[in-house]
Amino acid sequence: MDTIVVRYGEIALKGKNRDTFENALIRDIRERLSHIEDVKLKRFHGRMYVDHNDYDFEEVADILTHTFGIVSISPVAKCELTVEAMFETAKEQVEELLEEMPSFTFKVESRRSNKGFHLKSPEISKRVGGFINQTFKDELSVDVHNPDIVINIEVREQVYIYTKRLAGLGGMPYRTAGKGMLLLSGGIDSPVAGYLMAKRGVQLEAVHFHSYPFTSDRAQEKVIDLARKLTRYIGEIKVHSVNLLEIQKAINEHCPSSEMTILSRRFMMAIAERIAFRRKYKCLITGENIAQVASQTMEGLTVTNSRVKLPVFRPLIAYDKVDIIKVAKEIDTFETSILPFEDCCTVFLPDRVVIKPQVKDIEESESLLEVEDLIYRAVKEREVIVLRHDD
Amino acid sequence: MKAYLDNGATTVVSKEVVEKMNQVYTEIYGNPSSMHHMGVQAEKLIKDVKRLLAKGIKCTPDEIIFTSGGTESNNLAIQGYLKTTRKKHLITTAVEHPSVLNVFEHFEEQGYKVTYLKVDELGHIDLEQLRYSLTDETALVSVMYVNNEIGSIQDLQAISKIIKKHSSAVFHVDAVQALGKVECHVKKHGIDMMTMSSHKLHGPMGVGALYVKKGIKIRPLLIGGGQQKTIRPGTENAPGVVGFGEACKVAFEELNVNQTKMIEFRDYFIANVLEIPFSKQNGASDAPHIINISFPNMRGEVLLHTLESHGIYVSTGSACASKNKSYSHVLEAIGLDEKHKEGAIRFSLSKFTTKEELDYAIQVLKDSIEELDQIIKGR
Numbered sequence: 130m131d132t133i134v135v136r137y138g139e140i141a142l143k144g145k146n147r148d149t150f151e152n153a154l155i156r157d158i159r160e161r162l163s164h165i166e167d168v169k170l171k172r173f174h175g176r177m178y179v180d181h182n183d184y185d186f187e188e189v190a191d192i193l194t195h196t197f198g199i200v201s202i203s204p205v206a207k208c209e210l211t212v213e214a215m216f217e218t219a220k221e222q223v224e225e226l227l228e229e230m231p232s233f234t235f236k237v238e239s240r241r242s243n244k245g246f247h248l249k250s251p252e253i254s255k256r257v258g259g260f261i262n263q264t265f266k267d268e269l270s271v272d273v274h275n276p277d278i279v280i281n282i283e284v285r286e287q288v289y290i291y292t293k294r295l296a297g298l299g300g301m302p303y304r305t306a307g308k309g310m311l312l313l314s315g316g317i318d319s320p321v322a323g324y325l326m327a328k329r330g331v332q333l334e335a336v337h338f339h340s341y342p343f344t345s346d347r348a349q350e351k352v353i354d355l356a357r358k359l360t361r362y363i364g365e366i367k368v369h370s371v372n373l374l375e376i377q378k379a380i381n382e383h384c385p386s387s388e389m390t391i392l393s394r395r396f397m398m399a400i401a402e403r404i405a406f407r408r409k410y411k412c413l414i415t416g417e418n419i420a421q422v423a424s425q426t427m428e429g430l431t432v433t434n435s436r437v438k439l440p441v442f443r444p445l446i447a448y449d450k451v452d453i454i455k456v457a458k459e460i461d462t463f464e465t466s467i468l469p470f471e472d473c474c475t476v477f478l479p480d481r482v483v484i485k486p487q488v489k490d491i492e493e494s495e496s497l498l499e500v501e502d503l504i505y506r507a508v509k510e511r512e513v514i515v516l517r518h519d520d
Numbered sequence: 521m522k523a524y525l526d527n528g529a530t531t532v533v534s535k536e537v538v539e540k541m542n543q544v545y546t547e548i549y550g551n552p553s554s555m556h557h558m559g560v561q562a563e564k565l566i567k568d569v570k571r572l573l574a575k576g577i578k579c580t581p582d583e584i585i586f587t588s589g590g591t592e593s594n595n596l597a598i599q600g601y602l603k604t605t606r607k608k609h610l611i612t613t614a615v616e617h618p619s620v621l622n623v624f625e626h627f628e629e630q631g632y633k634v635t636y637l638k639v640d641e642l643g644h645i646d647l648e649q650l651r652y653s654l655t656d657e658t659a660l661v662s663v664m665y666v667n668n669e670i671g672s673i674q675d676l677q678a679i680s681k682i683i684k685k686h687s688s689a690v691f692h693v694d695a696v697q698a699l700g701k702v703e704c705h706v707k708k709h710g711i712d713m714m715t716m717s718s719h720k721l722h723g724p725m726g727v728g729a730l731y732v733k734k735g736i737k738i739r740p741l742l743i744g745g746g747q748q749k750t751i752r753p754g755t756e757n758a759p760g761v762v763g764f765g766e767a768c769k770v771a772f773e774e775l776n777v778n779q780t781k782m783i784e785f786r787d788y789f790i791a792n793v794l795e796i797p798f799s800k801q802n803g804a805s806d807a808p809h810i811i812n813i814s815f816p817n818m819r820g821e822v823l824l825h826t827l828e829s830h831g832i833y834v835s836t837g838s839a840c841a842s843k844n845k846s847y848s849h850v851l852e853a854i855g856l857d858e859k860h861k862e863g864a865i866r867f868s869l870s871k872f873t874t875k876e877e878l879d880y881a882i883q884v885l886k887d888s889i890e891e892l893d894q895i896i897k898g899r
Contacts, residue, residue, distance in 0.1 A: 342825035381895055 130167075131186060131204065134281075134291055135177040135193060138200035138299070153330075154198045154302040160364060161192050164519065174242075178205075190295060195362060197328050198305075199297035203281070205289045210246055215253070215288055216260045219280055222292045223261055226278060227268055234272035235261070241284040253282055298328060303363055306330030309442065310405040311414040312397060313337050313368070315351045315470065318416030318445055320359060320462040321453050325444040326414050327363050334367045334408060336401045340374040340477075348470040353514065358462045360518035369404050370512040373397070376503050377477050384494040387483050390424045391491060395436040396504065402437040403508050413441045418448060428485040435488050522831040523877035527720070528668055528697065528810055528868030529835055533763070534722040540766045541724065544759040552756045553747060562758045569765030576772040577704045577714065579731055585752050586761050589728035590696040590717035591619040592741075596730055596752065597692045597713040598623050598662060600738030607659035611689070613637045613645050614853040615672070616664050620694055621849070624662070633657075641854050642804040643672030651682050658689040665698035669850040669866055670803025671810030673702065680710025690736060696720055696728075700771030701779070701809055712736055718760070722870070723767030727760035778871040782808035785869055785878060792882045796889055802864060803854060809869040812851075814860040818892060823865060826888045832881050835866040 137154060155170060155177070162168045162179070165188065169180040181189045186204065193202050206222055208214035219237075226233065239253040248256070257280065262271055283289040311323040313335040327333050337352045349370060356368050373393065380392045401413050417425050417433075424433075434441055445453055457463035524532070544565065550558025552566055570581040587593045598620065602610075612624050614636045628634045635653045637645045645663070654661075661683050663674050676693060683691050692713040695704050700721035706714055713736065718727040732738055732751075744753030771778075786808060790801060793813055802812040815823065820836030827834055847861040856864070867881070 342829035343822050345821065345825060378895060 130169075130180045131183045132207070132289065133179045133181065133186075133189060133193065134203050134205055134289070135179060136200045136202070136297075137175075137177070137198050150198070150302055150305055153305045154196075157198070157303050157364075158193070158196055161196060162189065165189060174240075194295050194297045196303075197298055197300040197330065197362065198302035200299055201294045201297050203291035203294050205291045207287045207289055210243070210284070210288060212248065212253075212256055215257055215282060215290065218288070218290045219257050219261055219282070219292075220264060222280065222290060223265060223269070226292060227265070230277075232268045233277035234270050234275075235278045235280055236271060236273045236276040237261070237280045237282060239282040239284070243284045243286060246284045250284075253284065257282060298362075300328035301330035303327060303330060304332045306332075307412070308332045308334070308408075308410040309412045309414045310401050310408070310410040311335045312401050312416075313352060313356060314416070315348055315355065315466065315468075316416065317450075317457050317463065317466040318418060318421075318453055320355045320416075320466065321456045321460070322414055322416035322444050323359055324362065324456065324460050324462075326442060327359070331412075331414070333359070333363060333414070334369070334404075334410060336369045336371060336397075336404055338371050338373045338397055338400075340377060341372055343374055343377075343477075345470050347468075351465060351468055351470050353516065354465050355462050357516050358460060358465065360516050362460070365515060365517040368514045368516065370514065371400055371507050372510060373507065376507060379498050379503060381477055383497045387481050388486065388491065388494050389477050390482050391429060391432055391486050392494060393477075394424060394429075394433045395491065395495070396500075396507075398433050398436045398441070399500075399504055400507055402439050403504060404511070405439060411439065413437065413439050415441060415443050416445055417443045418445045418450075418453070421450070423482045423484050426484055428487070432486045432488050432491050521877075521880050522833075523873075523881045524833050525867040525869065525873070525877070525881060526833045526835055527870040527873070528866060530719045530725065531722045531870050532872065533719075533724055534767065534770065536770065537723055537763045537766045541759045541763040544762045548758075552758055553745070565765075566756055566758060566761050569761050569768075572765050572772075573716075573729060573768055576768055577699075577716075577731060578707050580734065583731055583734055585730045585732060585748050586756055586764075587728045587730055587752060588726055588757070589719070590617070590694070590715055593715035593717070593728045593730040594619045594662075594692075594694055595623055596738065596741055597715060597732070598627075598660065599741055600751070601660055601690055601692075601713070601736070602627065603739035604737045605659045607657050607689075609633045609635070609655055609657040610659060611635045611637065611650065611653055611661040613639060613663055613674075615639050615643055615667050615669075615850045616662065617668060617694055617696070620662055620664070637663075639672070639853050643667050643670050643806075643850070643854050644804070645674060645679075647675070647678055647682060650679060651686060654683065654687040654689065656687065658687045660690045660692060662692040662694065665693050665695040665704070666702060666807045666810070667803065667850060668697045668810070669848055670812040670854065671697075671805070671807035672803050673698075673806035676709040676711065684710065697807065697810065700768065700775065701782075701807060703775070706731055706733070713738075718764035718767060721767050721771045724760050724763040727757055727764045729764070774871065779808050782869050782871065782873070785873060785875065786811055788875075789867065789869075789878050789882065792878075793885060796886060800860065802851065802856065802860070811867045811869075813865055813867070814856065815863040815865065815889060816859040817896060818863040818889065820863055820865055822892065823863070823888065826892065827881075827884060830884045830888070832884055835868070836864065 165185050167182055171178045193199055206218050208218040237254040237258040239250040241250045278292055281291050306329055309326055309331045311333050313319045323333050335356055339349050356366050360366055376396050548561050550562045552563040570584050573584055574581045610632055624634050637649055639645050666673050680691050683689055690712045693711045694715045696717040698704055699716045712733045714731040716729045719725040740751050742753055747753050798816050800814050802814055824836050851861045851864055
């Protein structure tokens, strides 16, 4: 058996709620590792130890570094309960690190939970540190305040030594921060918005809008593909697929064409909120971004916002496009997002849009429509798809 | 009701073809290169198809190479031949399939000089332009027989005569949309290499053939075992080839009957659809099975999805993207304006197309366009 030590930083700081967060994280990790045989999880003094078969390391490490709430992980080297064995193992670890970087500063941190061992923690650190410093005189120097590398030594039933750190995603364990309904399109922004909220522990469901048959089936497939990408992080997601065509036809028939976009967006918000109420979800999440397009002006956002009672979270509101793209590339949604299929048909795109809409005017236009009836039918006729990471 | 009018994209595999293939998959499944009886049996089946195909296009069996389809045949013909010559000038037309056009563009980047022959509004090349484009340096001329988007047919006989008279260039023909639909006679048409594909005539996907006239040397694109005289190594797709053979057999036998029927249906369909205000036929009514009509106030993709929701399947010449509009290079080449390119729909028939299907499609088309027109006018 090999072991990986898991650090989860921020959760450890939470006072009385710590148990809740730790348990959520453990549950999440267990679920994600459930398909791998012979995995054992232990919690100990604010960290977690994952025992696994050595040939599973790559896969287990990949899953852990993509689990929200984990700050970093380290593969553990184990040795017998002697100082000489510690010297040897620490030396091997340093040699491995030196293959990646020519020189670095270090310190040794020890913990002795096995009180049967004859040396106390400070003494262990001192001896091992002295030995390493002596052995690698040219390459290494000690820095106790801000070292590049910490050589961790834990004296348990065996000695655990670990130095390498693989960065995790950070954030909070999934499903610890309430439930949010994501307005998911085929674009670049909304999958990123969903990811960022999920990373803070918000459980996601998604609503997607299309105008079939005015838009292609492939546009819908594209959104499903994007949602599937998110399951790598959140395990599963339910997607509500809503046809907006009747609504767009009604707007087209009765309202000024320049208000098409803003009115459609208000309908989307209202429908997403309706579904959120039914599913007991407590907020809406959008990929909106100030000043990105004509409908995302301060006035435009105010008008769409005023349609709903639930809070609307827009994690990307102040991001630059390049930064959104960076995250999209990290979570592997970018390539899918830039496929050419559009989920909102260009037939209805007006030549000119209102840039500074007023709530009063828009509500007046809306009063020309059978709003309640349109929303009711759109929600009723939605399709629901559940996507799971292991499918 | 359903009407599949996208036979230019691919066709239903006919029952007799599936049966024949099934037999190969389950009974005669030996490797055609194996020494034993089962291998020999499979090899014999492939030889039978070669003979049949050779008889159909009027060549000899050893002039036929089986491939994975039209794209591979086009690549093997063009790239394989250019590996054997030092001449650096190539001629093709502006309306070729991407598996020809992009190969030429690739060679252009490598320093070759390529002449892209212009076409008139019906999609026909200018024989004069061909004549003065030919030089001693011209290695190869590649011309599509039946255009896949607008159905124009090039006068191969006239073209080959000009090529032979004014140069020593090799004449390659992409006959993917022609095989089984119009006469393909390599001798009469003066063709040196000809690309064929199975799935456009009710055979399976993933199978095709290349005719290479005896005496013309080409080099392989793949390196492998010694199959097909090392020109196209790799275990032959015996079930696929047998399916292709059966499909060709039927298509050759029924050529005249099917042609007459499809031409009648084509003209009937065109006459009825052109009653729709502002509609306009693109290209010529050359091929019996390909019809291209523009509805200038519509967006092709919207119309396609509307038809699809009624069980009618067609193709468009452009994608409905608000950014980066990309139109068909063929519609561009015949000089259509923006509106006609955007609203172009291809309807393609097969021998299985029925009058009822066409009547249904005509009715739905008329209704849908009226409905969409209302929506667009509402703005």
